[in-house]
Amino acid sequence: MExxxxxxxxxxxxxxxxxxxxxxxxxRLLAFLRIHMNANKAxxxxxxxxxxxxxxxxxxxxxxxxxxxxxxxxxxxxxxxYLKLQRDQREKYLEELSSDYEQxxxxxxxxxxxxxxxERLLEGCLNQLEEKYQRFMQYWFDHPDDSAESVADEFGIxxxxxxxxxxxxxxxxxxCYRKKIKF
Amino acid sequence: xKNILRDLALEKRIDAYVKGQLDEEQAHQLWExxxxxxxxxxxxxxxxxxxxxxxxxxxxxxxxxSVKEIILYQLQAxxxxxxxxxxxxxxxxxxxxxxxxxxxxxxxxxLAEINLRQQLITAPVxxxxxxxxxxxxxxxxxxxxxxxxxxxxxxxxxxNEVVTKFGDDPAAVRxxxxxxxxxxxxxxxxxxxxxxxxxxxxxSEQPIAEEKAYWYxxxxxxxxxxxxxxxxxIQKAYDMDxxxxxxxxxxxxxxxxxxANQE
Numbered sequence: 284m285e286x287x288x289x290x291x292x293x294x295x296x297x298x299x300x301x302x303x304x305x306x307x308x309x310x311r312l313l314a315f316l317r318i319h320m321n322a323n324k325a326x327x328x329x330x331x332x333x334x335x336x337x338x339x340x341x342x343x344x345x346x347x348x349x350x351x352x353x354x355x356x357x358x359x360x361x362x363x364x365y366l367k368l369q370r371d372q373r374e375k376y377l378e379e380l381s382s383d384y385e386q387x388x389x390x391x392x393x394x395x396x397x398x399x400x401x402e403r404l405l406e407g408c409l410n411q412l413e414e415k416y417q418r419f420m421q422y423w424f425d426h427p428d429d430s431a432e433s434v435a436d437e438f439g440i441x442x443x444x445x446x447x448x449x450x451x452x453x454x455x456x457x458x459c460y461r462k463k464i465k466f
Numbered sequence: 467x468k469n470i471l472r473d474l475a476l477e478k479r480i481d482a483y484v485k486g487q488l489d490e491e492q493a494h495q496l497w498e499x500x501x502x503x504x505x506x507x508x509x510x511x512x513x514x515x516x517x518x519x520x521x522x523x524x525x526x527x528x529x530x531x532s533v534k535e536i537i538l539y540q541l542q543a544x545x546x547x548x549x550x551x552x553x554x555x556x557x558x559x560x561x562x563x564x565x566x567x568x569x570x571x572x573x574x575x576x577l578a579e580i581n582l583r584q585q586l587i588t589a590p591v592x593x594x595x596x597x598x599x600x601x602x603x604x605x606x607x608x609x610x611x612x613x614x615x616x617x618x619x620x621x622x623x624x625x626n627e628v629v630t631k632f633g634d635d636p637a638a639v640r641x642x643x644x645x646x647x648x649x650x651x652x653x654x655x656x657x658x659x660x661x662x663x664x665x666x667x668x669x670s671e672q673p674i675a676e677e678k679a680y681w682y683x684x685x686x687x688x689x690x691x692x693x694x695x696x697x698x699x700i701q702k703a704y705d706m707d708x709x710x711x712x713x714x715x716x717x718x719x720x721x722x723x724x725x726a727n728q729e
Contacts (some may be wrong), residue, residue: 405516425520450472
């Protein structure tokens with residue numbers, strides 16, 4: 284999807300193209316906010332909506348000078364909007380707590396993207412893999428500082444095969460998990 | 467999910483991201499690329515879920531923490547403190563530090579003070595460095611803690627320690643920027659200018675830090691009545707097309723009027 288078309292589509296009032304681009308962009312922004320900014324689902328949805336509105340208004344007003352940088356621009360808006368939301372929420376919480384602020388437990392831990400049920404489904408998918416592949420994934424995450432060379436040595440395969448195997452296994456797990464979650 | 471065209475370089479960056487080995491700028495760049503390759507976003511999500519699941523299983527099976535884990539826990543605890551401190555400051559020293567970012571000096575052009583609570587840089591708390599809290603990050607967080615408690619000297623000492631010990635680390639640039647902001651708020655504008663200039667000199671692939679340095683440098687020059695230098699710095703902040711783009715445009719307009727009146 285070519286997002287650099289968004290500014291020209293907005294300026295040309297090409298509603299169909301704008302809708303198409305925004306429809307594609309929304310879930311990706313949501314993922315950015317959920318995964319990278321560690322936003323919960325409701326906040327991510329609010330911020331993604333807000334970001335798209337702010338970005339479109341700003342682009343229409345001609346504030347984006349280099350349309351090739353539209354993605355950078357939109358991500359910056361999303362990031363700032365979420366940080367602002369967090370600040371507002373903290374301050375609101377503080378007002379409510381007044382002198383009792385010690386009880387506040389800040390959201391300092393990265394939230395798990397998967398709840399228990401989702402984790403169970405993913406575990407089921409992992410258990411469906413052959414044992415040697417399960418061991419490969421376990422080893423990969425147990426040794427985050429190991430280079431691909433070390434992993435290649437450990438499993439007696441080439442470095443290229445390490446990356447290919449990892450990609451294929453994640454892809455298989457992803458497909459299995461997405462299929463299960465639909466039921 | 468449709469078959470995706472493989473991009474090995476992108477996969478390696480995703481792997482580094484999942485392992486918490488990217489800094490915030492690199493992570494941001496990665497996300498720009500991921501938005502153009504949505505197939506990989508779905509895989510990333512699954513990979514993070516898998517990582518968390520395997521780590522949780524490992525945690526329940528592991529009876530004792532290793533020394534490395536204990537150290538990591540302690541470093542992460544300092545990050546927790548920062549989050550808590552953000553709350554505490556509003557009641558302790560907020561009166562001094564919480565001026566709005568757009569409060570202006572008597573000249574009506576430059577910022578009267580910098581909102582340190584919002585602008586001081588701490589260690590990133592996003593996923594990019596989840597598993598990689600460094601000593602420099604920890605010192606940055608302690609510096610923030612000191613600054614918001616009003617212990618300006620303590621904060622400066624900690625930030626200087628980051629600069630001295632971690633000269634090549636991006637954290638050193640962040641520390642320098644924080645030093646500049648503290649000097650700005652305490653009225654040591656020459657020192658602030660010197661710090662911001664050093665940030666600009668040393669910064670590499672940290673556009674947000676660079677933009678902030680130009681923006682605050684310009685403001686410090688205004689306070690010193692060095693309007694041509696100020697204009698040059700603000701123009702650079704404006705050209706970076708980031709978070710200070712709009713205020714820079716407004717300030718450039720005001721500076722141009724001021725300079726025209728002086729002629």
